[in-house]
Amino acid sequence: NRTVTNIASGGVVTACVYTGAKQELAADAVVLVTSRNQDDAIWRELKARENEWAGNGIRSVKVIGDAEAPGPIAWATYAGHRFARELDEADIGDALPFRREVTALALD
Incomplete structure (x- = not known):
């Protein structure tokens, strides 16, 4: 239950939809399936x-x-x-x- 809050060079930042706790994830690329x-x-x-x-x-x-x-x-x-x-x-x-x-x- 996380949402993407930021996409930047080198990764993405997600946040818990309930608590707002942030997590950084390393990534070379991001593919959005929306x-x-x-x-x-x-x-x-x-x-x-x-x-x-x-x-x-x-x-x-x-x-x-x-x-x-x-x-x-x-x-x-x-x-x-x-x-x-x-x-x-x-x-x-x-x-x-x-x-x-x-x-x-x-x-x-």
């Missing part, structure tokens, strides 16, 4: 062939994870896990079967 683009091309191609589904035993196709909306890897993992748990069950939409607790750390 793309957050939705890619639902496979879903759109399958949807265009919906008339073939029944003949191939397919009842539905659902778009989940980064194909639906880009986000952190944890969100995509959760979407896949939830889809597997709810397979062949009634669609509960955006309702979550749990309450999310948001925590914060204090320095006191």
Whole structure:
């Protein structure tokens, strides 16, 4: 749970998102992987062939994870896990079967 605070010749500086504690890391180069683009091309191609589904035993196709909306890897993992748990069950939409607790750390 760290964020990059500075990129300089020879390395980067990161900080803990909770405490602000800094850490210097030596590096010859930094490659930023920041793309957050939705890619639902496979879903759109399958949807265009919906008339073939029944003949191939397919009842539905659902778009989940980064194909639906880009986000952190944890969100995509959760979407896949939830889809597997709810397979062949009634669609509960955006309702979550749990309450999310948001925590914060204090320095006191």
